[in-house]
Amino acid sequence: MGKITCIEDLRRLYRWRVPRMFYDYAESGSYTQQTFAENTTDFARLRLRQKVAVDMSGRSIAGRMAGRAVKMPVALAPVGLTGMQSADGEIKAARAARDFGVPFTLSTMSICSIEDVARATQAPFWFQLYVMRDTDFVDRMVDRAKAAGCDALVITLDLQILGQRHRDIKNGLSAPPKPTLANILNIATKPRWAYEMAQTKRRSFGNIVGHAQGVGDLSSLSSWTAEQFDPRLDWDKVARIRDRWGGKVILKGILDAGDAAKAAAFGADAIVVSNHGGRQLDGALSSIRMLPGIVAAVDGRCEVWLDSGIRSGQDVLKALALGATGTMIGRSFVYGLGAMGEAGVTAALEIIARELDVTMALCGERDVAALGRHNLMIPAGFFEEFA
Template sequence: MAVITSIDDLKRLHKKRTPKMFFDYAESGSYTEQTFRDNTTDFAKIRLRQKVAVDMSGRSTASKMAGQPVAMPVALAPIGLCGMQRADGEIKAARAAAQFGVPFTLSTMSICSIEDVGAHCPDPFWFQLYVMNDNDFVDAIIERAKAANCSALVLTLDLQILGQRHKDLKNGLSAPPKLTLPVMMDMATKLRWGMEMLGTPRRGFGNIIGHAKGVGDTASLMSWTAEQFDPKLDWAKIGRIRDQWGGKLILKGILDPEDARIAADFGADAIVVSNHGGRQLDGALSSIRMLPSIKAAVGDKIEVWLDSGIRSGQDVLKALALGASGTMIGRAYLHGLGAMGEAGVTQALQILQKELDVTMALCGERNVQDLGRSNLMVPNGFFDHYN
């Protein structure tokens, strides 16, 4: 077996072991995928400042996110259809995260239900909410998250209208997959994936089927989902959800300083600078380019985190040095899950932590909370936004 040393190694195995429609779902963006690409290439433009002859002993990557102690300031972001990358994927990722000491976030559009993950995960996890037109469903799923002792609600704000992802349409993405000839030919080369899927009952959207009115099977689910993302979501509706939840609230999908100021005044515990991994507004700036102006807009009034584009511990370090107090990863851990299941998620986290630790040391720092702009070299004009 090949030696795994990077997230890219896990990505190659993920592609080899997972049906094409699900790998493409993970590794794609909307329309031309400009923002999807910029999320990673912009990180690469930021360089690190090396320091020598400093004491590098006693290093720590430990921190806190929304008051929760974490082994490193990295949380697993919510990912729809996670359980299609590997059988029982959400349960496996949640277990790996809990054992490692970082938060796991379960998506509304997960394959394993809130109750399933709660029954199999030793630690409380976070729940991510998509706001739907069906208010009864929204109210009920919030109460289900409370009953499962979810310790934070992550409210995604940038998916009121679904961005078009060409690969998903061409592949006929669905859960479970429709058994067309091309799909069956592809699945025939992914025997381990297929055998594991045959061994689990979790192959549909567990949070929705049997819980939403009129949705009892996959066929009725597809028509329900197509009409349900709420295009009227505004701050008044967000306030209603905040009051009903009553716990830690994280607002994900902030990419504008004015939106960040409103969120900070709104009483959320953290905001996530994010463009949904380049899967929504193609042509938007990368998260890392927007981070400093958003941090400047809110100061210390609220925790500012970043996701979209993180593929290494060095990327985590760059985000922290530019003002984020936490980060969220999606594809980085999903590649581990698709490659090797729960062990792959653990390995992805180990890779990120080691890269973060070693890079921090070579930059002359011993604690992630001491990182700052002085650790970086940024190209002139990098943060100058377009008019």
């Protein structure tokens, strides 16, 4: 492939270099994948308003997210199995984010553990928590994140029950991959991935194996994860976790204005408008469509970030123009990671930053803080089509 100029270039290279099951894990949604598709197509329906003969010098795309100064209002979202996209992938992504100047969020379902990332980066990162039935394990996970110096806890609210993702079932998704004939043949076509994976000992869920009671091998882990996501999660349980954590709390998976108002009243430092990348409730509206109503419901009581569907700096600009104070990217950085390792994550961030800066200038703005609806052209009834 020639010069990388956009996120789509990284995606194409990623597809070529990473085993099918891990590509499919990232690049698919639940059931019919309607929500997965509309997360991006709805962004495309929003158009930008060009302005000319304005001073474009001295531009700034810098901002703040959860009290942290950021080079641009973009954080790396928590993505499970990142260490299967590239060997030690969470460490590579965390280092790229640290050096670029944006936050990295480590998933509960990461391959590299909290301690692995802390030792390798020597910089604060955020930790994302899935709430499990095993409260002792959850408590110890929170304590481990504190001990590692994580400066915010991201609690995911939209995965009490796992949405069905057909490709993962058909591929027999596992970490590490099971040695079936189909997997062996596919991995044989990915020599770079296989060579690098052979050099690391991190090939299973580092936050769980050896930490959760009774989980010491892949077979027990599979049954444990199937049973452990807590369907009884409610605001009381979230409050208990918040109180044990004692620091900044970000609530991820908000897609309803009423839930957003509750999250703001709860005292969240930020909420993330997200449908889990279209991987949970298929048929839900895109995050960008739900954003303005949630911003209005929160009414400035906490930060509102947008996740799901961002593939460019233009998408970041559109989210900020509709009232988001920050954004999160998942697939966009995973494409870079699978394509080129740490350098690919850096490339993804550089592409988005450059697109955001240039687009902002051509819209007649010099600071992301000045972006608003006046920078967009919105189809009639776009936000009112569904009620």
